[in-house]
Amino acid sequence: MSTAIDDKLVCVTGGSGYIGSHLVSLLLSRGYTVHATVKDLKDEKETKHLEALQGAQSSLRLFQIDLLDYDSIVPAISGTFGVFHLASPCIVDQVHHPEKQLLDPAIKGTNNVLRAAKEAGVKRVVVTSSVSAITPSPNWPPHLVKGEDCWTDIDYCKQNGLWYPLSKTLAEKAAWEFAKENDLDVVVVHPGTVMGPVLPPTLNASMLMILRLLQGCTDTYQDFFMGSVHVKDVALAHLLVYENKSAAGRHLCVEAISHYGDFAAKVAELFPEYNLPRLLFAKRYTARTVEDQGCSTKVDGFRHAVHTMDQIVKDSVESLKSKGFLS
Template structure:
């Protein structure tokens, strides 16, 4: 157990893919966790959390929360020293009603969580943003590697109808504005495409990408992909930036900045028995590759899992959960 024995933190979206990994690692470090989920009466949201190592009624408390219902957030945040705001809808497929499905929960939800945190006297809030708040950014200089100074082009997203990157960009900008105006200490993690072992019973959007690829899908996710990252590394990144007072600003969180085509080629090489399509080499036009995209997190001590291991862990998990034969 860590030196944080008994410190109370709140994880919004605690039953989700990143959230459940984060809850698991926080419990392991001795924290008491208030985890929020959509429905306390749904075993698909509660059972996998309650069966985590070290979870008991005194150190894991589950709260039903709606991002647009302020009072439900207050209940979960009260008494917490820190908040990890992970909850945000993720849809990379066709979106029917962007405002209702993505923009409102992401933007208003973030402001509601930050407001509740400020009122409750929370010391630090870690906001889970995304590389989708960094990319697509077609006007970024072609010879410069994308980093934390880069922001997604909002107009491009509106014109192309890519609503998820728009939701993450607007939510993160709203968070920074709130932090400055209200004097709240926030720090941000911007994960790439998150893969690896699945704790919840349901499959999430990013793991669906590798499942579809193995089934022969030729989609290249032109506006959504900037590199892979292991789900455990994402959870660790959140804890690192929470515990380290020197961590400030945004933190790009990818194993490497790479193209979806690089990922597809590696999957095909590792799993020749599946019908993985041959994709163009450059699937993300104008994106410069680098092994060293996440310098800030590396300086905090994070050692990233390499792409090959992320793929192996993902396929293993899909098989064990019955998604792949």
């Protein structure tokens, strides 16, 4: 194996996804050469928007991988200095086969990516977890703020069929275990509900939620708090924890925590022309969690860069309109 590794050559798994596309774009703008992974190189819905990014022609190479196939991952990571592992399924609707749809790709996929990174001599891996690996945590002491030291309750998720939070929690735990056992430099980012401009031709779960709300969806969520965050802030958080050599551990990445009802009210306030339904809640809860501090204060300099909730909502709706999802 060559000892001369270009420190500006990185791999982004899940590069065609919502966060991944913005991260690839940011990396290219900062002079990085990027290996971005997709599920299917023949699917233009995964490739075309990446190939159109500024700098892509000279500094972007696409790789097709299967998270459950270790050998398919190796070429994408080989020769890279750093890895951003974003690829993981996100399903918020009903899950019929949790092992196949969520758990195996998240957990085994993370192990395969980290194993390939270790074998390739990668210097740092940034793993994208989620606020869903921090909460739900019903047994957390009510007087303590939920932050990076809090973990989602695995048993609670299993008992209530919360497969996505379970997948993110178990995948992150697997990442930390691998890092410890194999002396691999791993740092983790925990985005909340990610919204903002859309680059891919398809919508992620968070943007689908706001689209459905604008289209008149009347679903109510009694005990649902959102850690909303702008997608560009999430991409920047990944780059900051990668480049900051002292960054370690877990990094919460949210603008603020708000109840879903308050979020819906904000959307209605900013876009009254859509006549959003007035959502009623049988019971209101008080969130005690990290609030109004943007990304974790451990990410130096990031606090002042975050977009406000008004900006997040406006950028999301304007992008949905410009992309033809809304009239």
